Amino acid sequence: NDFPLVLQVGEEVVSLGRIACPIILTTLLIHSRSIVSTLFLSHLGDVELAGGSLALGFYNITGVSVMKGLSAGMDPICGQAFGAKRWAVLSQTYQKMLCLLLLASTLLICLLWLNLEPIFLRHALGAGQPTRAQWTSVIGISLAFGYAILACVFTNFLGEAWGKLYTQDPDVVKLISIGLPIVGLCELGNAPQTAACGVLSGTARPKEGARINLFAFYLVGFPVAILLTFQLKMGYRGLWLGLFSAQVACVSMMLYTLLKTDWKHQAKRAEELTAAVGERDDLEDGLINDSNDER
Template identity: 60%
Template sequence: MCTGSGAESRGGVISSDDWISKADDDQQNPLLVQGVPNNAAAGSAAAAAAESAAAAAAMRSARGGQAKLFVDGLLRRFPINGQLATLPLQEVGEEVVSLGRIACPIILTTLLIHSRSIVSTLFLSHLGDVELAGGSLALGFYNITGVSIMKGLSAGMDPICGQAFGAKRWAVLSQTYQKMLCLLLLASTLLICLLWLNLEPIFLRFGQDPDIVKFAKVYIIYCIPELIGQAVLHPMRSFLRTQGLTTPPTIAAIIAAIFHAPINYLLVIQLNLGAKGVALSLAFSTMNMNIGLLIYVAMSSTSIKPWSGLTFVSMFQGWWPLLSLALPSVISVCLEWWWYEIMLFLCGLLADPKASVSATGILIQTTGLLYVFPFSLSCGLNTRVSHALGAGQPTRAQWTSVIGISLAFGYAILACVFTNFLGEAWGKLYTQDPDVVKLISIGLPIVGLCELGNAPQTAACGVLSGTARPKEGARINLFAFYLVGFPVAILLTFQLKMGYRGLWLGLFSAQVACVSMMLYTLLKTDWKHQAKRAEELTAAVGERDDLEDGLINDSNDER
């Protein structure tokens, strides 16, 4: 029996009351005369309905036009609208392909290089809990005081070499490489090594566990040969990448990766060197890559020779333009990377320092894995934007930046979803310690949220580097990580008693602030002015050597 309301009855069985109501309504209906259709009234009503529909359509069209005018007026306030409004879809596809040709080999190369750290962490985890904690602390210190400085300084040569390549000034590339190689060798042998030799008193002063620090000191000292190798590798990779040559480093990385695990097994297990063997295996791997790349540039007819144009006088000229880019670049990179070392220090002050440090070391390795795609995309954007500006094509540079950052946002969403599905399974790949696994499962979802800011801001950094504006990046990173992220992390972790979760939420706040300021900076960019700056920069670094026009073939020009 149906006992529902009228509305419910119309959704199912119609009651007798509904029939009566319907009949009464029909008597009042002008379209019916004694139950028979009234054709004249129906025609008049149809005409009125048509007029009403036409008026409604006209109103909707007018509202749509007003909305379009409003959106167009809003977009005109941003510099991307003028050039991108008529960008053909085909050109978007071509630019994505061009970015992919540069970024995809870099993705594979970076994954292979990053896999070394994963293999090292796995070998350390099987040595014991203290060894894993000490090795994680040392690896973090190695990355943040060694690799970050190498990467940051070598980033200073990217805009110069990229814009010089776009302007077809080959001598500038080789002379810039030579200066950067000397700079990195000096930095690694004099400054960084001195810091590493004093690691133990520094860490103890900051309240770290003595057992962990003792093991970290042994590990970091045996990483010194690896540091020298990185000083040679970074400028060579930048030198080749700015020419669009990203496949040779990939091949060299594949060969090095094949031998990395066996070398670890030989040194750590067979020769029983323990953590010393883990550190030395990194040096052997980097040495293999350097040898492979040197053989390539010596035999290649495509690459510019890095030793060409070397003279006694050239080594003392053009240093200031390079240093003016290298120093802000290293500050920008270090400000971001050092945040992770600060997190490791703060973990040592939590209730369970060994578990916290171990979990953070593994999560930092995870963020490094997630960082591979945006970093590779950033390198591609750096190369494409600098080539376009060097060739006097500011519109093309602008297209490239917008397309690349859009790709980074898409990746960020995928990375966020991926990390939320990992759970405890990811931590169990590294260790069976339940405390460490639990902390990893707590941090992973926040790491995914961080990627929503990290991926697009990394891509935006590539654009800033391509426009030779590392100072902007340094200012943004200083504000985002140390004036926003650090206070938030301290507040959440220690004042609000959120513990381990609070540290990663502090990083999330820093990433949100960073990406917001990066995108604002790019929206305000005057691309025509950047093209003029590119011409001035390549002219200031070195004189053009016309004899070197034959050092590069036409296929490179097409790239």
């Protein structure tokens, strides 16, 4: 039976919640540092606010994003190895990535942020359960849609109140009140496409997610933003609408890719990835050699 019972769906939602809630809390605490810092900077002056925002952006792009990108490289391997109960592969991959992250963090002189996130989809594939993996992805993306709706409603109700927390400049407050509703619309695409990207990562297909993001944001969103902002004279609103178009394109392609996914093939592929490759039992080599067969 390809359709799970209501009880099974409920159990899956609870399982995802147990994983998601600590991660959500951790993420909120991490980002609250930037929010609090920006709030204090806003009371020092516009120049200080602009400088602090630029510094935080530079830190996130050149530091945190590099660390997160490196650590994400072990997600498909560790998740599927856990599902297949290949503890040696899990331990070796973790140790190798830890050494790489320590080296990278030393060179970048930034804090090490390593987050080994167990995803049930990877576990299910590693355990040879394609139907469960498929429904885990469906439930996860559905929950992301629910969150996106709440975020959209929240940002639309904030209005000028959010801008006044940071500055009393009427022009800045007006721009924020214009952009927030569109940001809420963007979240309708951002949340589910982020969940879908996690599914692609869990099935060891990060290249597909990267290609979709590249196409959506640089070949769709960027030209649309330029067209709306400069050609159609929509100004600031046009920039945000360009981002919205990118999110729509991205989530559409992500969902289409998942709809075309052969989950039985992915389960078989996960079994091959976690199988011994030669005498070294090198799972990374298996992942690299199998990358040409990605779907």
